[in-house]
Amino acid sequence: MNRFVLADPRLCIGCYTCMPACVVVHREAGLQAYPRLTVTHTAHGTMPVQCRHCDDAPCAKVCPVAAITHREGMIFLNETVCIGCKMCAIACPFGAITPHGSGTDSQAIPTIPYLANGEEVTVEATAAARAAAVHPLLAWTAGERSIAVKCDLCHFLPEGPECVRVCPTKALCEVTEADLTREIEGRRQKATAEVGSLPSLWSERQA
Amino acid sequence: MDKVKTVCPYCGTGCGMYLHVKDGKVAEVTADPDHPVSQGELCVKGYFGFHHVADKRRLSTPLAMRNGVFEPLGWDAALNDIAGRLRTIVTESGPDSCAVFVSARATNEDNYAAQKFARAVLGTNNVDHCARLCHASTVAGLAMTLGSGAMTNSIAELGEITDVIFIIGSNTAECHPLIARHVVKAQQRGAKLIVADPRMTEMASKADLWIRTPLGHNIPLTNGMLHVIIKEKLYKPDFVKQHAVGFDDVVRAVEDFSPEAVERMSGIPAKQIVEAARLYAGAGNAAILYAMGVTQFSHGTANVASLSNLAVVTGQIGRPGAGVCPLRGQNNVQGACDLGGLPHVYPGYRPVTDPAVRTHFEQAWGASLSNRVGLKVTEVPHAIEQGKIRALVLFGENPLLSDPDSGELRHALDKLDLLVVADLFMTETARFADYVLPAAGWAEKDGTFTNTERRIQRVRPAVKPPGEARPDWWTFARLGTRMGYTGMGWQTAGEVWDEVRRVVPATFGGISYARIDKQDGLCWPCPDEAHPGTPILHRDGTFMRAGGQALLKAVLFDPKTLPEEKAKQFEAPLAGRIAEHPDAEYPFLLTTGRRVYHYHTGTMTRKSPLLDQIAPEELIELNPEDATALKVANRDFIKITTRRGHIVARAWVTERVPPKTVFGTFHFWEASSNELTSGDTLDPVCGIPEFKISAARVEKSSPAEAAKWLETIRDAYRVSLERATTARRLRPEPRVEESV
Numbered sequence: 022m023n024r025f026v027l028a029d030p031r032l033c034i035g036c037y038t039c040m041p042a043c044v045v046v047h048r049e050a051g052l053q054a055y056p057r058l059t060v061t062h063t064a065h066g067t068m069p070v071q072c073r074h075c076d077d078a079p080c081a082k083v084c085p086v087a088a089i090t091h092r093e094g095m096i097f098l099n100e101t102v103c104i105g106c107k108m109c110a111i112a113c114p115f116g117a118i119t120p121h122g123s124g125t126d127s128q129a130i131p132t133i134p135y136l137a138n139g140e141e142v143t144v145e146a147t148a149a150a151r152a153a154a155v156h157p158l159l160a161w162t163a164g165e166r167s168i169a170v171k172c173d174l175c176h177f178l179p180e181g182p183e184c185v186r187v188c189p190t191k192a193l194c195e196v197t198e199a200d201l202t203r204e205i206e207g208r209r210q211k212a213t214a215e216v217g218s219l220p221s222l223w224s225e226r227q228a
Numbered sequence: 229m230d231k232v233k234t235v236c237p238y239c240g241t242g243c244g245m246y247l248h249v250k251d252g253k254v255a256e257v258t259a260d261p262d263h264p265v266s267q268g269e270l271c272v273k274g275y276f277g278f279h280h281v282a283d284k285r286r287l288s289t290p291l292a293m294r295n296g297v298f299e300p301l302g303w304d305a306a307l308n309d310i311a312g313r314l315r316t317i318v319t320e321s322g323p324d325s326c327a328v329f330v331s332a333r334a335t336n337e338d339n340y341a342a343q344k345f346a347r348a349v350l351g352t353n354n355v356d357h358c359a360r361l362c363h364a365s366t367v368a369g370l371a372m373t374l375g376s377g378a379m380t381n382s383i384a385e386l387g388e389i390t391d392v393i394f395i396i397g398s399n400t401a402e403c404h405p406l407i408a409r410h411v412v413k414a415q416q417r418g419a420k421l422i423v424a425d426p427r428m429t430e431m432a433s434k435a436d437l438w439i440r441t442p443l444g445h446n447i448p449l450t451n452g453m454l455h456v457i458i459k460e461k462l463y464k465p466d467f468v469k470q471h472a473v474g475f476d477d478v479v480r481a482v483e484d485f486s487p488e489a490v491e492r493m494s495g496i497p498a499k500q501i502v503e504a505a506r507l508y509a510g511a512g513n514a515a516i517l518y519a520m521g522v523t524q525f526s527h528g529t530a531n532v533a534s535l536s537n538l539a540v541v542t543g544q545i546g547r548p549g550a551g552v553c554p555l556r557g558q559n560n561v562q563g564a565c566d567l568g569g570l571p572h573v574y575p576g577y578r579p580v581t582d583p584a585v586r587t588h589f590e591q592a593w594g595a596s597l598s599n600r601v602g603l604k605v606t607e608v609p610h611a612i613e614q615g616k617i618r619a620l621v622l623f624g625e626n627p628l629l630s631d632p633d634s635g636e637l638r639h640a641l642d643k644l645d646l647l648v649v650a651d652l653f654m655t656e657t658a659r660f661a662d663y664v665l666p667a668a669g670w671a672e673k674d675g676t677f678t679n680t681e682r683r684i685q686r687v688r689p690a691v692k693p694p695g696e697a698r699p700d701w702w703t704f705a706r707l708g709t710r711m712g713y714t715g716m717g718w719q720t721a722g723e724v725w726d727e728v729r730r731v732v733p734a735t736f737g738g739i740s741y742a743r744i745d746k747q748d749g750l751c752w753p754c755p756d757e758a759h760p761g762t763p764i765l766h767r768d769g770t771f772m773r774a775g776g777q778a779l780l781k782a783v784l785f786d787p788k789t790l791p792e793e794k795a796k797q798f799e800a801p802l803a804g805r806i807a808e809h810p811d812a813e814y815p816f817l818l819t820t821g822r823r824v825y826h827y828h829t830g831t832m833t834r835k836s837p838l839l840d841q842i843a844p845e846e847l848i849e850l851n852p853e854d855a856t857a858l859k860v861a862n863r864d865f866i867k868i869t870t871r872r873g874h875i876v877a878r879a880w881v882t883e884r885v886p887p888k889t890v891f892g893t894f895h896f897w898e899a900s901s902n903e904l905t906s907g908d909t910l911d912p913v914c915g916i917p918e919f920k921i922s923a924a925r926v927e928k929s930s931p932a933e934a935a936k937w938l939e940t941i942r943d944a945y946r947v948s949l950e951r952a953t954t955a956r957r958l959r960p961e962p963r964v965e966e967s968v
């Protein structure tokens with residue numbers, strides 16, 4: 022079974038700390054400086070949504086260049102192979118893949134020139150600055166072409182996913198096969214105990 | 229990498245953090261695992277809001293506006309000029325023609341120095357700051373009823389002890405994330421959460437009971453709860469008898485606020501009122517958390533008094549986990565108030581009108597002091613228009629974006645004879661100044677911040693300030709000295725603090741740098757070095773009010789007209805109404821607030837590429853019902869108009885707001901809600917404006933109109949920028965490289 026990160030909307034306070042934290046570690050790893058999880062608000066609660074690392078991953082199936090593969094207990098997207106066809110984003114049932122790069126809509130907002138010491142300072146377009154740090158093979162510039170981004174479980178960090186580490190309410194957790202097995206066993210125990218504490222259900226029939 | 233322990237510069241939670249310094253720059257922030265409040269966690273601003281420190285737009289030299297351009301000049305010339313012009317204005321028009329705005333963002337030391345400068349050097353009590361716009365109602369209301377306008381308990385008690393948490397008018401998750409964490413912790417422990425809020429905030433969706441109070445209808449709810457509590461005998465008669473006065477007034481005032489009557493008045497379901505009353509009153513330990521959703525009304529003080537009524541009548545105060553918790557917005561707004569940044573009190577909330585108090589400060593400061601209560605922030609624009617205020621000195625504040633009705637304020641600032649602004653950046657306000665002084669920021673100076681639980685904590689320098697930037701206490705001290713005053717010869721922030729301890733021993737006497745270097749801060753009052761500090765106020769019902777008893781106040785309310793007839797039956801009741809109601813022309817209501825990823829006017833957070841990436845622009849919350857009617861899709865542009873003006877911004881179509889209500893912030897100058905809010909209707913007691921309700925019109929807009937609007941608003945904020953941009957280059961190359 023693949024590992025994945027899941028949030029608990031009962032604990033999540035929607036503080037967004039996980040999103041820039043994700044950007045920082047990926048930027049440092051030479052990957053796209055874009056959050057791999059998206060805090061999502063609904064009437065039923067708030068939480069970040071990210072890749073579930075499906076065992077039968079529809080994104081991997083539709084990728085025409087095999088940029089998305091199943092490896093080391095996760096679904097891995099190789100950003101340097103991606104051709105930006107966006108099929109994976111359409112296939113993903115959770116909206117966990119973002120084709121990033123072409124969305125200049127909000128970045129296009131003209132900003133006011135700022136003054137320092139009476140002198141006008143031009144601040145480079147943040148988008149270009151963001152692009153400057155990525156892996157050379159990515160050849161990616163904001164506004165020019167898009168590349169798919171999705172959660173990679175911070176596989177390059179020995180401590181595991183950065184979002185899990187920084188979340189102040191510990192709303193995020195990395196779920197492994199062992200965790201899920203333990204949880205399922207616990208629930209079975211609970212279910213058994215619950216039925217066990219009821220008056221016998223079948224006695225009438227057995228009588 | 230060096231790491232320096234300090235305190236977060238953003239909200240009033242006051243989380244502990246380490247700044248990691250590399251090559252003289254802050255490279256990373258990590259959480260302080262031992263901090264009593266944040267316990268090893270931080271929020272998005274705490275972790276990622278530090279980029280402004282090394283931003284190349286930082287001011288690094290004093291500037292003077294001359295012939296329409298900002299010209300650099302040395303500190304010496306700047307201080308001489310300013311001192312000279314202030315002296316002339318004082319001689320010509322008297323001390324009260326000057327005003328000083330202190331800063332809830334700066335240290336206690338800075339604030340003490342600034343108010344001392346105003347009082348002892350200029351000779352005026354015209355000292356105020358932006359607390360006027362946030363918790364003025366709390367400072368006035370709780371001081372009146374309990375004897376101290378501060379949070380009664382410490383934050384960690386919520387997570388550990390409190391059984392019922394009643395959050396009213398506080399979007400805790402976004403505005404005080406690390407306090408919300410303690411609320412979540414309490415819930416995990418089985419504590420119950422009641423939330424009263426018109427918006428479906430993250431707290432509302434976590435609540436066991438969420439009451440969607442219509443905007444401005446807090447008093448009907450709290451009075452309704454009191455009605456139930458009295459009728460069902462859920463109150464504590466012994467506690468009330470022993471520790472409070474005025475119970476009969478409250479009984480009579482809430483008589484006609486039966487849950488059914490409240491439901492008729494406000495639409496709040498009677499059942500919810502009863503449930504909330506029983507839950508709150510029946511709790512082992514209950515705490516009320518509130519913020520701007522209570523205070524920012526023309527009846528803010530009445531709102532606050534009704535909450536203190538609730539706590540006192542049920543005896544939910546003065547014990548661990550039980551109390552009234554106003555959540556203060558800014559990192560040091562508590563401290564700015566404590567240190568006398570208010571027009572009616574000296575440091576330690578000692579009234580300027582009390583002759584004995586005045587004598588004490590006159591002796592301590594070696595100057596004769598004014599006995600006239602000064603002007604409030606909200607009164608200053610009008611006083612400028614009338615020619616009563618000629619000079620304004622402010623630091624670490626950006627009133628053009630943070631104060632209501634920006635348009636009116638822009639006019640007023642232009643009329644001043646002298647405007648001096650000290651800040652980290654050329655803010656929207658600074659562009660109107662005659663002198664702009666470069667300030668050292670929180671990561672560059674020594675001092676203390678006081679968080680919302682009254683914990684005084686050490687702030688430490690990690691990096692050097694840019695160029696000639698100086699801490700604000702230094703600036704005021706030098707200015708005072710130039711004006712011939714000898715009582716500000718401090719060499720370090722520590723010396724300023726030691727003077728504070730000497731002058732206000734009852735509150736701060738025992739809080740030395742040495743002590744708070746060893747432990748993570750101390751909560752005032754702390755009179756001597758052996759005193760452990762006071763995390764819980766009004767212990768066992770011994771209230772800080774003169775006489776030791778709490779005052780229960782009759783609080784009356786009618787949405788449309790002040791209930792004057794009923795008010796006659798009481799001695800000094802507090803009465804409220806709502807100033808603006810929807811009508812045919814303005815059928816919507818606009819309410820305002822903050823979002824988690826930006827801070828106030830964005831001067832600091834908008835310089836963080838990380839924060840800017842998740843929130844580059846304003847999003848106005850619009851209910852799906854209204855969106856359908858207006859044919860507006862999510863993220864389409866809409867135009868919001870009030871009697872003050874209009875803005876154009878994108879819509880966020882969401883059930884967070886109820887129908888016919890829109891919500892906006894003041895983080896973005898491109899679309900600041902304060903272009904729309906009103907500064908006309910002020911609370912009669914504390915002068916806070918009614919930020920939280922404006923009647924508004926909402927229309928579908930277009931990208932083309934949005935682009936045009938941007939030009940317009942850019943011009944409005946560029947008035948002096950255009951003059952300024954022609955300034956000659958000051959130095960051959962920018963001081964700091966790209967900070968991304």
Ligand code: SF4
Pocket residue numbers: 028032033034035036037038039040060068069187188189190191192193
């Ligand atoms: S950091 Fe945690 S609490 Fe904050 S938005 Fe992310 S999951 Fe939610």
Ligand code: SF4
Pocket residue numbers: 236237238239240241242243266269270271272273274275404405406407
């Ligand atoms: S909760 Fe407040 S004090 Fe704590 S890290 Fe966030 S902004 Fe800073």
